[in-house]
Amino acid sequence: MMPGRSRMRGKLFFLGGALAALGAGWAGFPRAIYQSRPQPVDFSHKVHAEKAGAKCEDCHAFREDGSFAGIPTLDQCAACHAAPMGTTAAEKRFIDEYVTPHKEPQWRSYARQPENVYFPHAAHVKRAQLKCDKCHGDEGSAGHLRPFEQDRISGYSRDIWGGQGRPAMKMDDCVDCHRRSLGTRAGQRSCLDCHK
Amino acid sequence: MTTRRDLFKIVGGSAVGLLFTPAPWRLIADSALWSENWPGIPRPARGEIRTRFTHCGLCPAGCAVRARCVGEQPVSLAGVEGGLCPFGVAGHHLPYHPARLKQGDRQAAAAAVAAVSEAHGTVALLDLRPGRTASWTYRRAMAALPHGVYLAPEEPAFAVDLAKAKTVLSLGAPLLDGWGRPSRVFAARSGFRLIQAEAVESRTAALADQWLPVRPGAEMALGPAVAAARSDALQSRDREGVPGAETNNAPLAYGAPTGPGSEALQSRDREGAVGAGAILDAPFGHGAAREGAVGAGAILDAPFGHGAAREGSAGAKTNAPLANARGSDVLGRGALRSRDREGAGVAQITGLAQEQIAQMARELRDNGPALILGREMTSEVLAWNVRVGAWGKTVGPREEAPVPHEWRKAAPVTPLPQVADGSLQALIIDESSAGARIPWADIQPKLAPDAVVVLLACARNGYAEHATHLLPTPVYPEALDDLPAPVDAMASEFRLSTPLVPAPEYAVDPVEFVSALAGLDAKDALRRRADAIHRAGRGRLIAYADGKSVPVKDLKPEEFWKALASGAEWIGEESRGPVPRIAPAASPRIAPAAVPGIALAAAPRIAPAASPRIAPAAAPGIAPAAATTPPDAAWPFFLAAAEESGGPLVSPLLSKIYQESRLRLGPHRAALNPHSGFAEGSRAAIETRYGRRIVEVTLDAGVPPGMVLVAGCGAGLEACRVVRI
Numbered sequence: 033m034m035p036g037r038s039r040m041r042g043k044l045f046f047l048g049g050a051l052a053a054l055g056a057g058w059a060g061f062p063r064a065i066y067q068s069r070p071q072p073v074d075f076s077h078k079v080h081a082e083k084a085g086a087k088c089e090d091c092h093a094f095r096e097d098g099s100f101a102g103i104p105t106l107d108q109c110a111a112c113h114a115a116p117m118g119t120t121a122a123e124k125r126f127i128d129e130y131v132t133p134h135k136e137p138q139w140r141s142y143a144r145q146p147e148n149v150y151f152p153h154a155a156h157v158k159r160a161q162l163k164c165d166k167c168h169g170d171e172g173s174a175g176h177l178r179p180f181e182q183d184r185i186s187g188y189s190r191d192i193w194g195g196q197g198r199p200a201m202k203m204d205d206c207v208d209c210h211r212r213s214l215g216t217r218a219g220q221r222s223c224l225d226c227h228k
Numbered sequence: 229m230t231t232r233r234d235l236f237k238i239v240g241g242s243a244v245g246l247l248f249t250p251a252p253w254r255l256i257a258d259s260a261l262w263s264e265n266w267p268g269i270p271r272p273a274r275g276e277i278r279t280r281f282t283h284c285g286l287c288p289a290g291c292a293v294r295a296r297c298v299g300e301q302p303v304s305l306a307g308v309e310g311g312l313c314p315f316g317v318a319g320h321h322l323p324y325h326p327a328r329l330k331q332g333d334r335q336a337a338a339a340a341v342a343a344v345s346e347a348h349g350t351v352a353l354l355d356l357r358p359g360r361t362a363s364w365t366y367r368r369a370m371a372a373l374p375h376g377v378y379l380a381p382e383e384p385a386f387a388v389d390l391a392k393a394k395t396v397l398s399l400g401a402p403l404l405d406g407w408g409r410p411s412r413v414f415a416a417r418s419g420f421r422l423i424q425a426e427a428v429e430s431r432t433a434a435l436a437d438q439w440l441p442v443r444p445g446a447e448m449a450l451g452p453a454v455a456a457a458r459s460d461a462l463q464s465r466d467r468e469g470v471p472g473a474e475t476n477n478a479p480l481a482y483g484a485p486t487g488p489g490s491e492a493l494q495s496r497d498r499e500g501a502v503g504a505g506a507i508l509d510a511p512f513g514h515g516a517a518r519e520g521a522v523g524a525g526a527i528l529d530a531p532f533g534h535g536a537a538r539e540g541s542a543g544a545k546t547n548a549p550l551a552n553a554r555g556s557d558v559l560g561r562g563a564l565r566s567r568d569r570e571g572a573g574v575a576q577i578t579g580l581a582q583e584q585i586a587q588m589a590r591e592l593r594d595n596g597p598a599l600i601l602g603r604e605m606t607s608e609v610l611a612w613n614v615r616v617g618a619w620g621k622t623v624g625p626r627e628e629a630p631v632p633h634e635w636r637k638a639a640p641v642t643p644l645p646q647v648a649d650g651s652l653q654a655l656i657i658d659e660s661s662a663g664a665r666i667p668w669a670d671i672q673p674k675l676a677p678d679a680v681v682v683l684l685a686c687a688r689n690g691y692a693e694h695a696t697h698l699l700p701t702p703v704y705p706e707a708l709d710d711l712p713a714p715v716d717a718m719a720s721e722f723r724l725s726t727p728l729v730p731a732p733e734y735a736v737d738p739v740e741f742v743s744a745l746a747g748l749d750a751k752d753a754l755r756r757r758a759d760a761i762h763r764a765g766r767g768r769l770i771a772y773a774d775g776k777s778v779p780v781k782d783l784k785p786e787e788f789w790k791a792l793a794s795g796a797e798w799i800g801e802e803s804r805g806p807v808p809r810i811a812p813a814a815s816p817r818i819a820p821a822a823v824p825g826i827a828l829a830a831a832p833r834i835a836p837a838a839s840p841r842i843a844p845a846a847a848p849g850i851a852p853a854a855a856t857t858p859p860d861a862a863w864p865f866f867l868a869a870a871e872e873s874g875g876p877l878v879s880p881l882l883s884k885i886y887q888e889s890r891l892r893l894g895p896h897r898a899a900l901n902p903h904s905g906f907a908e909g910s911r912a913a914i915e916t917r918y919g920r921r922i923v924e925v926t927l928d929a930g931v932p933p934g935m936v937l938v939a940g941c942g943a944g945l946e947a948c949r950v951v952r953i
Contacts, residue, residue: 045234049241057249065254099277147271148264186261 066181068191072137073130074122078175086166088172100153103139108122108132140180142191143168143201150228161215169198230744239246247855275299279472281772281795283711284316285704285725287662288357289409289850290711290770291316292797295728302705302728310411314886322703323729325877327687327698334736339746340680341654342730344824345373349653352377353742354671357663358641359383359712361757362739364631365639365798366658369746375898376746377638377647384605387718388613390416393599395592397454398424399609401601408716421595423588425450425578428868428937429930442578444866444935450607451600453574454589455615501945507641587804599707615805622888625805628711629722629762631796632756647674656745658738659685660701661709668694669918684738687877701738703877708756720800722761723753724792755789758798762788767800863947867916870899872938890926898923899930899937900950914938916948 049162052125091104110131116123130137145151156162164172181190206226246252278297283290284305293316294424301318306312306649322328345351351373353366358380369786370376390396390413401407403422405412424436425447433439442450575582592598599622602609613623644666653676658747675844677680683695686703701707705728724806733739743750761767765781771791780798870893887894898914906925914921914936923938931937937952 042233042237045237046241046244049238049243050245052238053240053242053245054249057246057251061249064789065258095276097277101276107720146261146264161940182502183253183258183261185258 048206056121067139067182068186069142070179073126073177075079075177076122076175078171081172092164094154094158096160098154099105099178106134106136140182142178142180142189144170144189145201146188149226151226167199167201169196171198256352275301279735279773280726280728281463281494282705282728283723283795284312284319284574284727285661285707285709286319287406288712289714290363290723290725291409291411292795293319293692294772295320297706297728307411310414313406313410314882315358317876318882319704320728320880321879322686322877323706323732324513325687325703326409326780327689327700327877328703329686329688330734331693332696332734332736333934334699337682337699337740338745340697341656341682344654344680345745346376347653348374349676350375350377350648350651351654351656351724351745352642352674353651353656353658353664354379354380354666355658356381356666357661357712358657360627360661361631361710361753364635364638364757365739365748366742367641367754368635368740368750369748370639370908371637372748375526375783376639376651378641379644379647380641381666382606382643383712384606384715385625386605386610386612386623387713388601388605388716389622389624389718390597390599390716391419393597393622394619395598396420396422396601397450397588397592397598398422398432398436398601399451399605399796400426402430402432402603403601404435405430407432407601409714409830412716420599421591423591427932429934434930439582440578440584441868441932442580443934444868447575447579447614448602449574450580450585450588451612453585454592454600455612458800502847565887573910592616596872618806619807625803626718626801627720627800628758628799629713629720630760632760641673644674649673652676654680654682654684656697656742657684657685657691658742659690660703660707660738668936676758684736684741697743700734702727702735704728706731706735708754709736710757719767719802721795721797722758722792722800724861726793726795758789758792759785761798761800761803763851767798769798771796833951834876863949864915865948865950867936867938867946867948872937893937895939896923897926897939898950899926899928901931901933901935902927902929903933904950906950906952913951913953914948915951918946922953 072138080091091108092100093104095101109126111129113123113131114128126137129135147219156167157164182188191198194205199205275298280297281294282292282293282295282301291310291312294306294308295302296304296306305317305320309317341351352368353370353376354364355378357363362868363380369376370378388408390408392639393416396403403424405415407413421438422432422436423438423440424430424433425440425442426433427442427444427447429439429441432443440450458788497761555558555744565662572582574580574585578585592600596616597618598616599618600612600616602608610623614617631723650673652674653672655675669693672694681691681695682699683691683694684701686700686701688698693697703724708727709725711723711725713719739750739753762780762783762785768779769783769791770777772795779786783791788798883894886892887897893899898912904927906912906927908925908927910925912923912925914923923940928937938947
């Protein structure tokens with residue numbers, strides 16, 4: 033084989049390998065690293081917000097001690113859904129599988145902070161007057177619940193990386209937001225303000 | 229054709245390409261996060277943040293606890309009325325302690341005890357923290373067995389009121405370091421002057437208004453000396469016709485049940501005609517104590533006395549901190565007999581100047597109400613307090629919280645020394661709660677050669693090595709138990725240590741185990757006790773959640789129980805009573821029958837050879853040459869407990885902090901005087917007649933020469949030697 037042709041062939045192989053890796057890294061890896069799990073019930077925030085007129089805090093309430101209750105329990109759901117509120121298959125399934133046997137749905141939280149973080153909703157929502165969509169995106173207007181995507185290695189939710197209109201929720205993002213909103217005071221904070 | 233070179237080109241290209249994708253960087257980050265969540269790493273609880281109230285069960289003080297819980301998990305503990313000691317603050321770590329016992333064959337233990345009982349052997353239960361509802365269950369269970377015996381150390385039948393004291397003489401009591409209920413002690417601290425007589429400059433000594441550095445083990449010698457000085461002063465006033473109710477308090481307390489006068493008693497005392505049941509208050513061994521006819525059940529209250537132990541008639545109990553079994557004198561037999569009242573003997577034994585002792589006695593007299601505290605609040609401490617006129621002022625009686633009437637048919641409290649040697653075929657020891665420590669050397673002779681010993685404990689650091697069956701128990705805060713009133717509570721109390729976390733499956737509830745042996749149903753014993761208290765209708769309920777105090781009679785039984793289970797406390801009424809006659813017939817709870825617990829719990833074990841020459845304490849004003857004089861060539865050191873260890877288990881995190889900061893001695897450390905010849909951090913072996921322990925040396929100027937402090941070795945003194953290794 034001629035030397036020039038051989039050199040070109042080598043470049044092509046190298047480029048092919050690089051392109052394959054880039055494809056795998058950008059397209060295949062994210063699919064492989066995350067495990068997709070469906071939510072137990074196809075809940076529609078949109079229906080509850082538009083038809084029932086519910087606000088975020090009606091279900092995602094604060095307790096008397098100021099702590100955030102997070103995802104509502106079945107008792108709260110059953111207050112309205114003791115009997116079917118519609119004719120959809122999702123509604124029927126929710127009543128039959130959870131409300132009637134009084135079985136708590138195992139919701140998967142998209143935005144749960146890791147165990148070493150103390151995140152007070154009260155400080156952000158009540159004191160800093162942040163809107164829910166500032167961190168959670170437009171989840172409140174979604175017609176369906178996305179599957180929960182969990183990192184196979186770390187166990188964390190994919191949502192912490194942000195994307196699709198949602199801000200990221202990594203430590204750098206917390207620090208960045210605090211720095212922007214609090215200015216130099218943000219730098220005076222200690223590790224234990226946020227970390228357990 | 230694809231060559232090997234082409235494959236390398238592809239691999240190389242892929243490697244370069246991968247660097248421009250998120251994959252390697254994410255894998256690094258994910259791997260780091262994964263390593264943060266390995267098994268065994270504690271997971272902080274999630275859930276509703278709630279506050280729950282309970283009482284700390286780690287020591288008899290039973291401090292009120294405010295627990296911050298996330299979901300059902302307690303994440304931090306704090307005090308309610310005042311602070312909480314470091315052991316209590318870290319109490320919620322104990323269920324996860326690595327040294328916790330987790331295995332035990334309950335069926336085998338129960339079968340072994342049942343076999344003894346069916347064979348009409350004697351089954352005894354040793355309760356190291358008497359006064360609880362569990363103790364009543366044990367007594368009922370022992371009464372139900374054919375030959376059941378309930379053993380327990382002495383409980384003080386009186387209480388002290390620090391808030392009313394103006395002058396407090398503490399004879400080695402760790403008053404400011406875990407004595408009584410700390411919140412109550414510190415609340416009253418500014419109201420009294422504290423004189424601490426102790427060999428070591430302990431925390432209490434350091435915080436006292438005056439520290440009297442006495443020779444090791446000589447603290448208790450000051451009690452009778454001060455009381456005698458006070459008593460003499462009162463008698464003098466009496467003779468001179470000076471009116472005063474106090475005059476009637478002190479000397480009569482020592483009379484026979486018919487109450488002879490003090491002078492008559494002292495005369496009898498000197499003549500050796502002390503009757504049955506009397507207490508001989510002879511600081512240094514009166515003639516009567518040495519040679520007289522000390523009757524059955526008499527107590528020889530002679531801190532350095534020897535005679536009764538050697539020559540007294542059967543049944544005499546020696547409560548002599550430095551008494552030795554051979555009867556050889558500490559400072560020469562009988563040498564101090566004629567001088568004890570003058571204080572010369574006290575001065576010689578304690579190493580204090582006579583004027584210091586006289587000054588202290590004057591202070592107790594002039595700056596009253598006074599109060600004398602001992603490391604163990606025994607009947608002789610009560611006697612000294614009666615003599616200084618404290619009865620009815622700073623010292624008084626305290627009734628036990630009501631119990632259901634039917635429980636009264638329980639086995640009596642039997643002191644261990646009253647048990648015949650070799651008579652116990654089975655012994656159950658409840659070591660699950662921190663309580664009195666009884667040397668195994670005192671227990672072992674009571675056991676039959678093939679005796680069954682069942683130990684209910686949460687850790688292996690107590691009697692475990694002597695047990696034939698070892699059963700793991702719940703630890704605080706898993707166990708539901710009530711707490712007897714501490715010695716500084718003038719009114720009876722009832723409070724529960726309610727569980728904050730459930731006990732694991734393997735844990736054996738001691739009450740359940742013992743009651744099952746006797747066929748008793750004791751599951752609702754605490755509820756029945758609460759109902760009995762409610763029926764009595766006395767006292768009030770204090771709820772820490774809202775700080776309200778409600779009279780019991782305004783509550784329904786269910787409300788009363790619910791409040792108790794939620795951390796409230798019942799406080800009864802203060803008792804009032806006449807000056808106790810410290811004699812068996814008149815005051816059973818201060819009777820000799822109950823007293824041997826003193827000897828068990830506190831009586832030091834000094835080898836005879838070590839006793840005669842006691843090195844003076846290292847203290848300001850004492851010549852170093854004298855201070856370094858070894859007490860004995862073979863056993864040149866005295867071994868003493870540094871402090872209470874906080875129960876059978878201490879949080880590993882806390883003990884690590886303590887050891888690193890040296891706030892408290894760790895289990896492998898011993899404190900010695902800087903002039904003892906050992907280097908800081910060097911390794912040494914402490915040898916006693918019971919065994920040997922390797923320690924790391926910590927130098928502490930507060931430890932006098934000739935003494936070694938180690939943590940958790942019991943309350944008494946022990947002769948020892950320290951060997952370099």
